[in-house]
Amino acid sequence: MSTAAAGAIDHHNDPTTSTGIPNKKLLMWAFLASDCMFFGCLISTHLIYRLHPPPGTPPARQVFSIELTSFSTFILLMSSLMMALAVNAIQKGNLKSLRWSLLTTIFFGCIFLGCQVYEFRNFVFEKHLTITNSILGTTFFTLTGTHGLHVLIGVIWLSGMLIYSFTGRLGEKDSIDVEMMGLYWHFVDIVWIVIFTAVYLLEYI
Amino acid sequence: MSEPAHAPSTGHELEQSKFGLYVEIAMLLAVITGLELVTVYLPFMRWLLISVLVILSTVKFMFVIFYFMHLRWDKAFCTILFFIGLVLAGGTMWALLKLFGSEASKPLDSARIDPPAAVLRVS
Numbered sequence: 522m523s524t525a526a527a528g529a530i531d532h533h534n535d536p537t538t539s540t541g542i543p544n545k546k547l548l549m550w551a552f553l554a555s556d557c558m559f560f561g562c563l564i565s566t567h568l569i570y571r572l573h574p575p576p577g578t579p580p581a582r583q584v585f586s587i588e589l590t591s592f593s594t595f596i597l598l599m600s601s602l603m604m605a606l607a608v609n610a611i612q613k614g615n616l617k618s619l620r621w622s623l624l625t626t627i628f629f630g631c632i633f634l635g636c637q638v639y640e641f642r643n644f645v646f647e648k649h650l651t652i653t654n655s656i657l658g659t660t661f662f663t664l665t666g667t668h669g670l671h672v673l674i675g676v677i678w679l680s681g682m683l684i685y686s687f688t689g690r691l692g693e694k695d696s697i698d699v700e701m702m703g704l705y706w707h708f709v710d711i712v713w714i715v716i717f718t719a720v721y722l723l724e725y726i
Numbered sequence: 727m728s729e730p731a732h733a734p735s736t737g738h739e740l741e742q743s744k745f746g747l748y749v750e751i752a753m754l755l756a757v758i759t760g761l762e763l764v765t766v767y768l769p770f771m772r773w774l775l776i777s778v779l780v781i782l783s784t785v786k787f788m789f790v791i792f793y794f795m796h797l798r799w800d801k802a803f804c805t806i807l808f809f810i811g812l813v814l815a816g817g818t819m820w821a822l823l824k825l826f827g828s829e830a831s832k833p834l835d836s837a838r839i840d841p842p843a844a845v846l847r848v849s
Contacts, residue, residue: 533799540801546800550807553811554808554812558811561815561819568819572827594759598752601790602752604794608796703794707794715783718762718779718783722762723776725766726775
């Protein structure tokens with residue numbers, strides 16, 4: 522579809538619903554609000570045990586690698602940029618740009634997951650920190666593992682959308698589907714923003 | 727905060743200018759992440775460093791939700807809905823950290839705990 526036609530569709534309002542908001546978007550915001558509480562509890566649990574670490578807990582500062590985590594954070598932020606550009610592209614009906622943006626987002630998502638797998642491997646085999654041998658390991662692996670699972674689901678969803686874009690059935694009118702996926706992906710990013718500060722950076726002060 | 731949607735002509739101009747806006751915000755987020763990293767190595771008081779980190783993270787968080795997640799351009803109800811979850815999560819975190827951060831919540835040192843009577847009888 523031409524760029525000139527993009528202004529014809531209002532992507533932020535749906536006059537056919539009682540709220541004026543597309544139902545799919547409303548559903549996604551409601552889900553994200555509930556997921557906030559889920560991650561809030563996981564982060565709280567980790568921080569509570571960090572307040573009073575039991576005897577024998579390894580010093581987190583010696584276990585963590587701030588360089589790797591900072592790189593992961595940068596990668597996830599850049600993936601968010603590409604996701605925002607993907608939504609922008611579908612709202613203009615630009616399928617070619619959408620595909621490149623989705624592909625780059627998937628690529629960045631995979632790099633993030635690769636870094637997490639490397640980090641977990643390093644913790645288990647080099648630093649001897651497992652999910653069962655200390656409270657730090659239990660809360661850390663549960664929290665970051667749950668986040669990693671969210672990233673994995675996001676990557677699968679993105680890949681599915683990328684494949685679907687080649688069927689010829691995805692157009693500007695379906696931009697709400699890409700936008701929903703984008704909301705989910707950005708949420709994964711904002712959760713990491715909090716985890717990066719609360720779990721990693723606070724250990725270095 | 728959220729604003730009502732623009733008229734189509736304004737909306738079209740907005741779509742055109744979003745590309746540059748997104749790139750600028752992403753660069754800003756990267757710079758803030760760099761600042762966070764530098765902050766943890768600064769020789770200042772702990773409470774000051776924690777405050778700075780919380781503020782920087784909040785700024786990043788707000789930029790992502792209002793620009794990348796379009797809350798700035800969507801109806802206010804989306805913002806309200808999300809902030810209900812956010813406030814509940816934040817409130818729960820605050821309450822739990824206050825409860826478990828107090829002096830009375832410190833776990834007893836296992837070496838100083840008297841063994842239960844049943845254990846003494848067995849030994």
